[in-house]
Structures are given as C-alpha cells and as structure tokens.
Amino acid sequence: MIKDDLKIAVVGIPGKWSTEVLADEIEAQTGFRWVIDIEKVVADLSEPSVRYEGRCLCQLDGIIIKKISQTYSPTVIDRLEILRFVEKCGVQIFSKPQEIIRLVDRMSCTVSLAKADIPMPPTIITEDLDAAFDHVEKFGEAILKPLFSTKARGMEVLCCDDGKKAVKQRLKDYYDKQGFFYLQKKLALPGKDMGLVFLGGEYRGAYARVSGSDSWNTTIHSGGKYAEAQPSDDIIDMAYRAQSQFDLSYTTVDIAETEDGPVCFEVSAFGGFKGAHEGLGLNMAKEYADYVIRTLSTAS
Incomplete structure (x- = not known):
C-alpha cells in the first residue's frame, strides 16, 4: 500500500x-x-x-x-x-x-516498574489511614498522588511538621475523595528533571524541565521551562529498561537525579511533542507520522 x-x-x-x-x-x-x-x-x-x-x-x-x-x-x-x-x-x-x-493507572505503572527493578522514589500504597500517616512521619515529607492524574494535578505535599491532627485530617479528606493512598517520599531534586524520548523503542534524545518558580514540581503547568538535557549512559539505559516494560509506539520517560542516584517517576502513556520541540529542536510529530506510515506500508 x-x-x-x-x-x-x-x-x-x-x-x-x-x-x-x-x-x-x-x-x-x-x-x-x-x-x-x-x-x-x-x-x-x-x-x-x-x-x-x-x-x-x-x-x-x-x-x-x-x-x-x-x-x-x-x-x-x-x-x-x-x-x-x-x-x-x-x-x-x-x-x-x-x-x-x-x-494511565499510576498503580499499574508503578507495579510494573518495581517488578523490573527500576529505581523509583520510596513508595507506599495502602488503604489504611494509620499506615499512611506512619509513612508520612517516616518520610518527613511525602507527596500524595492520585492514581489517575497528569501534569502533577491533584498531588499534595504532606509534611509531618504540620502536626499529627492536621496531617491525618488531610489524609482522611483525601481518602474520602480518592480512595487508595499512593505516597512517595519527597526527594531533594536539583530543580529539574528529564524527559527521555523513545520512538518505536529507540532513544531519540532528552529534554529537561527546569523549575521556573517556587513550586515543588517542574511541570510546565506549574511554570517550568524546557531545555536540552545530556543524560548519562546509565540514565539512558534505565529509561530504556523502563519503557521496554510496555509495548509503546511513542513515549517519554521521566527521570530525575538525586543524591542517591537517578530515579524514574513514570513512563508516559502518550508522550508529548513540545518538550522535544522546545528543548531539542526535534519535530517528533513528523518523526512519529513517518514511523506510523512506514509501519503500515511495510505491513501491507
């Protein structure tokens, strides 16, 4: 064809x-x-x-x-x-x-990455309020994440210094709306993280999201800016292993460097174009179209 x-x-x-x-x-x-x-x-x-x-x-x-x-x-x-x-x-x-x-279900993605031994922030998943509170105290600061969300929407930062009563009430209010507690330890990040781009399972480059405000996250939705990134071979290998757990045509893998080494936050269900466009000057929309057309033409 x-x-x-x-x-x-x-x-x-x-x-x-x-x-x-x-x-x-x-x-x-x-x-x-x-x-x-x-x-x-x-x-x-x-x-x-x-x-x-x-x-x-x-x-x-x-x-x-x-x-x-x-x-x-x-x-x-x-x-x-x-x-x-x-x-x-x-x-x-x-x-x-x-x-x-x-x-799209954060629980499913996390479990798949954990089974593949992909380094992630310390993560607790539970329906037990007391256990969730205990881990907020253990972490010091924790990020409470909805199982269904994108661009950090709906995420909350919990700090044990706010007091037991206040933290427990926030957890209870959250559970009444969302159900499961998905808690990750809030890590000290260098003000940026990276999106590593994969097309047909092949690495195409990486861009950084650099925090542009006092926000705890680097998403563009919260004021972050795109820039070019030069990840190490080890980080590229980690991202490759992470995305290879899923048979995706196009995706980006979110990774940040910490004092204890790089961690993977997620593999994107869809993968964006703007980060590669603004941070790398890559037209991934065209490359994706080329890939799809080539795949369909070969199959026919």
Whole structure:
C-alpha cells in the first residue's frame, strides 16, 4: 500500500497543539486528515461499528492515540476499551490501547516498574489511614498522588511538621475523595528533571524541565521551562529498561537525579511533542507520522 492510499486518524483533543500538528504531518504525507474526539464516538457492538461524524473508525488503516482526555480518570480506561474494540476490527493502533491502560493507572505503572527493578522514589500504597500517616512521619515529607492524574494535578505535599491532627485530617479528606493512598517520599531534586524520548523503542534524545518558580514540581503547568538535557549512559539505559516494560509506539520517560542516584517517576502513556520541540529542536510529530506510515506500508 502506498502512503497516498493510507487513511490514518488521530484520536486527540481538537484544537490542541499536539493533536493538530500530528494531524498536519499525517495529512501532508497522505492527504487524509481526521481528528477524532473520543468523547463523541458511538460504539455499536452488535453491528459492529464505532462511528464518529458519520464515519466508521473500523474502515481506517491506522489510528494514533495522541490524547484521550484533558485529565486522567477511570473514564479514560472505558474510552480505551472502545479503541481496543476498533483494534479487533483490524485497525492498527499506535500505541496499543491495552498498553496505555497499564499506564494511565499510576498503580499499574508503578507495579510494573518495581517488578523490573527500576529505581523509583520510596513508595507506599495502602488503604489504611494509620499506615499512611506512619509513612508520612517516616518520610518527613511525602507527596500524595492520585492514581489517575497528569501534569502533577491533584498531588499534595504532606509534611509531618504540620502536626499529627492536621496531617491525618488531610489524609482522611483525601481518602474520602480518592480512595487508595499512593505516597512517595519527597526527594531533594536539583530543580529539574528529564524527559527521555523513545520512538518505536529507540532513544531519540532528552529534554529537561527546569523549575521556573517556587513550586515543588517542574511541570510546565506549574511554570517550568524546557531545555536540552545530556543524560548519562546509565540514565539512558534505565529509561530504556523502563519503557521496554510496555509495548509503546511513542513515549517519554521521566527521570530525575538525586543524591542517591537517578530515579524514574513514570513512563508516559502518550508522550508529548513540545518538550522535544522546545528543548531539542526535534519535530517528533513528523518523526512519529513517518514511523506510523512506514509501519503500515511495510505491513501491507
């Protein structure tokens, strides 16, 4: 199949930069453009069909999942299950929905990394309030993280110096909203962390997120800035092992250097383009489009 015959859609957020630049690159090479808002898709499992804007997704050659929601929640898994059904119709999806499902839930991602002996911050997962409080005291400072979140949204810093009553009340309030306690020791970081970029399992470069404010995290959402990074071979190897636990077409691995050595925070379910663009001058939207088109053309 020649690339001019390929029909490749992008599942993302219409109007958002990363979604649109990827759709631009696909259109430039194939002449076909379709951005799918997954919230408006209708799946009829008896027909079977999955439709959006009057067209059936099952008639596509490929789908790239760039974004499934502005924020993470269990709803994301339900949306991915619909795409898993589209995959059953014979449409190749980048990355595989079942692999993304393993990443949007922080618990699943953490357990997979721990099983592979990837260094991470000391982490406690429990439903027991007293045990959670004991570990806040043990850590001194801890970061309470929702199981479904992105860009540090919903995360809270707990400090034992705030007093037992105050910390326990915050934990109780959190549990009433979120359920599980996912606690990580707050580490002393050098004001930056790194995103290591992988396409088709191959390392493409690294960018840094540099804190631009007094925020405890370095996310762009909290004022951080992108810059080029030069990770060591050991850090690149760690990131490679981390992402290899998941069969992803494109991802970034978040790693920070600490006094006790580098630690991995997460493997991204989707992987962004802006960090590579602003920090490295790499057009990963084009490279990703090239990769998908080459994979589909070879398969045919």
